Amino acid sequence: MAVIDSKAVMSSVELGELATGQRLTAPVYTFEGHDKQAASVYIQANVHGAEVQGNAVIYQLMRLLENYTIAGDIHCVPLANPLGINQKSGEFTLGRFDPITGINWNREYFDHSPVVADIATWYQAHQQLTNNELFDAFRGQLLTSCQTRLAQPWGVSTGHRLALTLQSMAHKADIVLDLHTGPKSAKHLYCPEYDMADARWFSIPYALVIPNEFGGAMDEAAFYPWWQLQQYCASIGRNFNVPVSAFTLELASQERIDLVDAKQDALGILAYLSHRGVIKEHVAPKVMSRWGCYLADYKKLHAPRAGMVEYCAAVGKPLAAGQNLVNLLRLDQYGSEYALTAVSLPCDCVPILHFASASVHQGTELYKVMTNVFSL
Amino acid sequence: MAVIDSKAVMSSVELGELATGQRLTAPVYTFEGHDKQAASVYIQANVHGAEVQGNAVIYQLMRLLENYTIAGDIHCVPLANPLGINQKSGEFTLGRFDPITGINWNREYFDHSPVVADIATWYQAHQQLTNNELFDAFRGQLLTSCQTRLAQPWGVSTGHRLALTLQSMAHKADIVLDLHTGPKSAKHLYCPEYDMADARWFSIPYALVIPNEFGGAMDEAAFYPWWQLQQYCASIGRNFNVPVSAFTLELASQERIDLVDAKQDALGILAYLSHRGVIKEHVAPKVMSRWGCYLADYKKLHAPRAGMVEYCAAVGKPLAAGQNLVNLLRLDQYGSEYALTAVSLPCDCVPILHFASASVHQGTELYKVMTNVFSL
């Protein structure tokens, strides 16, 4: 552990071992807060190998933080999935899933539901605690569950080891930010329904409001047990806010580093941290329009036919019903009506992201679009 | 559709389109039965690209069938996943999952549960039917659900199209056999609990007894709705056997064609078809010991550390507690105690399959072993 010429203390976290014996590690930068009551923060980036822009955002955020008064501890873990980042296939990074198992690196986080299922029993044993004590005990329980899983005698998979190790760091924080990108994408974020109001602090125009459920991703792994605890307590008349916040930020397109744009997103994160009291100074959010969409209204369009694809609809810009999303070009059908066909939707939408390649098999996910968009 | 010099009628099934516009098809060979009351059969092979031996088994089975009296219709679909089979990566076939999404090709089958969930309502509308009429109606319902899903306006993924198309053929049959292999593997089969007795007809020594549940695989997709129907009817006092049988046969190792061995497995299938009255002649099952194991006792051992792997335990042979499964060789640690370490288990087991590569990252699944094995 080396102190560097910065407020941050650098260390590293062990995430596994490669076949040659090489240790997989990620750097951890810690900004220590002066106020033990302030919320603490965990930020990671690049769990999917091609989604690199989060590293640039962490870089710009850390540079900004050097000039602010830090109240709550902030832990930054860029390059969080070295196996995924270093896995190239041709000129691209093949880092969306474990190359051996095919499992999406962001669907491997540990599900506490079985433990939390019996929350009544757990609560009975802890009911005499104050809120803060209760939260500490619950946090301890989550950490113990992760460690027990990691230590199980039959071993854990490569992806579970990575996820459990990152998750253990995340569980220690009150605020968890997981920095991703889409393939070719507008900026958007995932936000649990109970925390919808806070989406407006980030420099991000589109918010996907997700149900308070667990689906395997980091954000869900971080907030869902706490939401279950809060719901249970409310059901027996003990009321408090969900003590943990977790967001996934999708910072435009993969395979792209843009330092100027990264600074905008770092400022958005700073505004949110300011709002939450993690830094003492006031940082105003960017003035911009922000829209929301419920996950059930977030639609995937699959290629109705194979072919070469011209992506016509710009991401992040509203598109009226009937306007072209893509042109499908079929050079095996020149001279017929199928040589060039347009694909559109029967409803208004905002295209949020599209597939990275310009040729598709039938069934490839062409676009994800928001429908029934509302102002946040 | 061309009649060939065989009892079988050849046709083909459309499974999708590749980016160039090339149609993905698989051959379908139909042996028409003379007895419309006899059970009908659907057999497919090679849904995972590297698992080719099922094709050889279908080849040998079809040659055998030329000399038997066919009562029930038999549909054989070898080379069932052309995209997976043709996808090479280096010298190997990368056909276990969709190369774009990472999704296992054998976890994409359609889950009828939401439909079947409301089985009481469905039953009420059909309760006046005889058993055979009821089964026909239910089969029609399953087929309609698949077609509705295939036709949904936002399209379906490449893997769902493949699965739904194969599944639609399978739903028309009373017996479904899905031919797979393990990586480096002993022969074993997956068998739903209610059908355990019938595992003894195949030329396969090990049977995994799986719960009567749906997990995304073809066998489960085929039998599970019928098991739900049977359970519901039993709960209201109408009793019949589960009308559909479905097994997944794991025919030893992937990337291997062995025609002599394929004939053994074809004879095993023939014995089962004879038992079920699909062919008129009597074919005795192979005399051999057969063992079973419940899925909960089927364990995965993950590599506790990375390294080069010597696989010491032969698949299909019982191994006593404490005996070596693998030696882990670490050339970065020569001169230390970690240079060569043995990995064993604290319990007796039968190793069923092991990983295909001789070098592993930490967490790679080294072996799958049966524990608490019992005689069938």
Add this chain to the structure above:
Amino acid sequence: MAVIDSKAVMSSVELGELATGQRLTAPVYTFEGHDKQAASVYIQANVHGAEVQGNAVIYQLMRLLENYTIAGDIHCVPLANPLGINQKSGEFTLGRFDPITGINWNREYFDHSPVVADIATWYQAHQQLTNNELFDAFRGQLLTSCQTRLAQPWGVSTGHRLALTLQSMAHKADIVLDLHTGPKSAKHLYCPEYDMADARWFSIPYALVIPNEFGGAMDEAAFYPWWQLQQYCASIGRNFNVPVSAFTLELASQERIDLVDAKQDALGILAYLSHRGVIKEHVAPKVMSRWGCYLADYKKLHAPRAGMVEYCAAVGKPLAAGQNLVNLLRLDQYGSEYALTAVSLPCDCVPILHFASASVHQGTELYKVMTNVFSL
């Protein structure tokens, strides 16, 4: 062979077989010329799987050709490498090299040098022929060599079969255009030194002037034997122009279909065909600046260190010595001088293309740049 609602006659060419038995084919569109003295043309696209824009250019060219008077035969082969085009890896097309052997699809063309090496003997047997007869005989020799290679008793590799089949079509033409793209690239073309003057007809600003040599690519395979024949004849006092022209056009970036831009390039090709008398009408080349660079001055910059990469220099725009090509971001080195470093060159250049991914291992080719650029 089907006549379509177009001047073009469609057929297809067989290029191999996939493991499932599926035939690999590409469409061939032929515009028959009315003047047997006019130069004939062979155009292919998409030999590298991700380089799809050439298909759009062929599409636009064919649409334009419907309205012109065609003197020389024109053969268009889009989607020329179906195996490469359909080979996905993650969200991208892994079609630059054979996935089994790693061999670049555009380095497999047949080298006639050994045959042509003994050109003196060949010429002696044909010296009495007129130029046109001589060229016909030589063309026949090239085609025979390709067919002999294809028919050799030990077989040919997948890549050689593809290349020899395409090359056999190309050898029948007087003009060969091979449509490619770079990774992230400005438009440029490869032009043999003897044909430098003709680069100015295309809608392409940058021309790489390559030596009159064979390196395995289609353009070289097409022109080099003819250049050798011309040189030999000149050395003994028989003078004529090199009878065959061959260019590789790099139509901006891979994984991109842009129909409007494709029309610009189709018009450039049309201008060249007009200049060469393949169509009767006059089509003027686009008015634009065009620059050349000798291959020896075309430089690759390899990543001096690993890291995340911000590509700062726009392709196709002159860059002064010392200006930033890339920023290298190293999140494992935050707090040190290595966290963010700029990479520049000591000489003026025009960046032509850069790597597709934003993270690189040490040694990855970051940029290709032209130096010592001159006006064409």
Add this chain to the structure above:
Amino acid sequence: MAVIDSKAVMSSVELGELATGQRLTAPVYTFEGHDKQAASVYIQANVHGAEVQGNAVIYQLMRLLENYTIAGDIHCVPLANPLGINQKSGEFTLGRFDPITGINWNREYFDHSPVVADIATWYQAHQQLTNNELFDAFRGQLLTSCQTRLAQPWGVSTGHRLALTLQSMAHKADIVLDLHTGPKSAKHLYCPEYDMADARWFSIPYALVIPNEFGGAMDEAAFYPWWQLQQYCASIGRNFNVPVSAFTLELASQERIDLVDAKQDALGILAYLSHRGVIKEHVAPKVMSRWGCYLADYKKLHAPRAGMVEYCAAVGKPLAAGQNLVNLLRLDQYGSEYALTAVSLPCDCVPILHFASASVHQGTELYKVMTNVFSL
């Protein structure tokens, strides 16, 4: 650098950097010899990622060496290509070529020919030296060339950096052994023609006698400049033996660790080292038949058609003309004569290796066979 509980001193060599910044290193084990006149040795393994057995041979060799008297320095570099070894694709190791460029890792070694081309000039400046001095000067020249290449201002590719770094270690030794395997393979070795007699020391039955030429592989890179020096000096009347020996050992099949078999090959290497005076004790070679074959007689059979493949011919066992090499199974052709076809050769041969997968595209290299085999 840590002294371990062994005669060997462990260090490591830097081979590059991955995108995350992680350094690529390989372990280096040095057994220091007591006799500075004795020949020195460089042994590396696993330059191709799936070819792991060489690591086990180095392990067994090092264990044996602990009990011998070491005269010449011995440097062992197992796990020589960490990027290749750690690159998985599905269940297999995709380590035969750079995943980005497709270039075979064993074709990237530096060609000294351009330097050595002007050997007359170089020799004139060094002709006054004794043989040993001459060899030292020449070795120095080779090392300087490698270092100059590594330091060139435009950088070097990932593969060249790896190769040049390994090659620089190899150039310091008198004996170079590069440990590889085939896909599914009998043991064989590559041996330059001038060193054919020494093939009989290894525990390897088949020797491929290669021309004294450079083709990009490590063995050629190590011996070829010395052979050129020796030839030049002989041409002007100064005679000496080629001072450097280099062999590539192909230790059976890839993706296989077998410690017992590894000891056999370690003993073979020990016998050769004993013969060369690297160790003081006498170690006799294994008594076995050994055969040779000239590279021109080493033939590749490409799949004449696509299909499922049953490999019938055992590697390492002579096969008479007309006997089956493979059966090609075509399930899309059941009922026709093409459903099952045998492939044989018109000449006697010894099959040495075959393709790793049991399904092939047309043109895939099915077998490599030795013809015109002679007793060594």
